[in-house]
Amino acid sequence: MEVESPPSTTSLIQAGEYLIVQKIDGEQSRIVRFTPKQKILIEKLKFTSDSAFGKPHGLFEVSNNQCFPMSVDRLIEELQLQEAPVATTLLDSEVVLSEIVEASDPRVVIAPSALKLEPEQKRQKLEMDAVLEMKKQGVSGQEVVAKLVEGSASFQTRTVFSQSKYIKRKAKKHSDRVLILRPTIRLLAKAYYLKDPDRLAMLRADQLALILQMAGVHHGKNVLVFEQTLGLITSAVMERLGGKGACVHFHRGAVAQSIPCVHSMNYNESTLSTFLPVRIKCLLAGKQLPYENNRKACNEEEENGDKIKEVKCEENVEDQDLEALARRNDRLDRERRGLEMTFEGKAHALIIGSRTVDPVNVLELVYPTLAPSASIVIYSPHQNTLVSCYDWLSKRQTINLVLTDQMCRVMQVLPDRTHPLMAQHVAGGHVLSGIKVVDQ
């Protein structure tokens, strides 16, 4: 049995690798292919890719357009410093807690500054130019925040909670700590979702997780995937197969494209071997079609195409073309196997993650030849699309049909200040799942 060994995460950052870059407490994360001499930009922070090569994945400190590995202990110390105003008062107040009369908790006194309605700029002595100059000189974000606190006229009059909030806000803005990590499905899903949910059909990470679980994707399964989610579903399925089984991916045009999530996972050969791209054209035709272009003669899909002719062809083409030919033959072979899975009852699961295509159209083509007991999972940002799928499936033999929606929200967790975030990304879709059965 061919299995994939757990990818070693001990290796160092290499040129050409896809990586996830995010600021600590940052609002976005980026997927970047690190090529030599590249400028990596993340939320106004800039550094050269070269400074990361040869270093282990993890936490970095950016200064003067360079990044340097940084210990987590130092970061945690800094984070605790942001909580310092509250933490110290908490200690003080605990001692006298029993004596405190109602409303005399020093932490909740209304700050006089709240009553003055001055714009914040006026209350800050430190000019913006000075801040920029400090950054140019390579002063750390930590020090900039300290200077800002010093320069703030209102800081001392704030409540301790407000002080902590102020420090946190400034620290977030001026943070020069970045994480450079190997991509995982979870990180990719989040990065693309935050960047442009619409291109991802609003597919949230928690719903992607649900799709995989409802489809029962695991080692050795054969899964059919039609998706318009930048390859995210395909890539997640491939990872869960772990080198055995099949992920049949239906795509437009001659080759699978617009699937950055598959490319950026740095998959090894074993995982890539389960990727079986099939042209939609072939799916529509119900059989494999030859490629239509001038080199058609060289590789008809029929094996009986006489060998002599083929050899002649190969002699005429350059090495480059030979390579292209090998690639194409590999594609044709994968496609043949993919079509076999699709039309010969070998698929154990069907996942549709649609943005613009009507899932019923896909169902009409592949549902009849799904293996009995196969799971069907359909995701759409539009509920009414799934209602039509439900109608279609319930007229065939599909049982255990469930339509779900889910809310997923992030909480702010701080001592005495825990609550859901005030606003967050909520765009998402719906998931319909069911199981195909047969009469006999």
Next chain:
Amino acid sequence: MTLAPTEPSFLAYNERIQEGDTVIVYVTYGQMVPTVVKRGQTLMMKYGALRHEFIIGKKWGQRLSATAGYVYILRPSSDLWTRSLPRRTQILYTADCALILSLLDAKPGSVICESGTGSGSLSHAIALTVAPNGHLYTHDIDETRTSKVLEEFKTHGLSSVTTAVVRNVCTSGFHVENDADGVFLDVPAPWEAIQFAAKSISRKRGGRLVSFSPCLEQVQRACLAMSAAGFISIETIELVPEQKKIVNQHRQTLEEFEEIGDAYPKERKRNAEGEVKEDSRVSTAIVFPYSQPTHTGYLTHATLLPVLE
């Protein structure tokens, strides 16, 4: 009588059902019975009796007649097992299991520690995901729970990827040290186990921690402990699934309402010639059941980075 040539398994199965396979017998929506197929036995359920002899050799997903109705025999999956398993404790349902797997970055080859075992709902989900070359170490303080789940793993062909340990992780730590890719905690005092979770995670590879707690007070203490133990990117999320039902929506005109009220006829109306009148009903989704779980637990997840040499 011959035994199946391969070990019956949730992972690998033949097209047809063999003796020793675990089958999920689907009776009605919401009623599924898992059963291990064995000659001579009979399953009793709502639709009467079903002899196991009858199941052997049938295709997965096939409809079978019992004495008083028919049922479907389904291939086991993580989700179906969660829906039908014998419950010994409160269990984690599919929505939470799915998100936990994703937050743990679980995949084939991962080494995952879990505590507690409970009824083994999440344990099955993890075992199926990390197979065939990963491993699940599941810990519980109650010996009856670990032995029960071990028995199930054996029946389900998951023995080779699982180990169940009787142990209190809050005081004695995990069975594995410096080797796990992920740790999942569902314990009353997670903050006590977090330092051990950090020890359990591979120093070279780093790893992920996910903690499930119903109460915010537990979450607050857990977050502080995570930060103290060196975890970063700590985030707490709340997941609330909502199930829907597809119904026919009545769209009455004011005239119809005036004439017949809101008791809309179930049968399609026919006109004088006996033709079905244009159906004014459309399929639409409503929230159903009317009462649903609105809280299970908060999921707090965090990363432990590899240690720099």
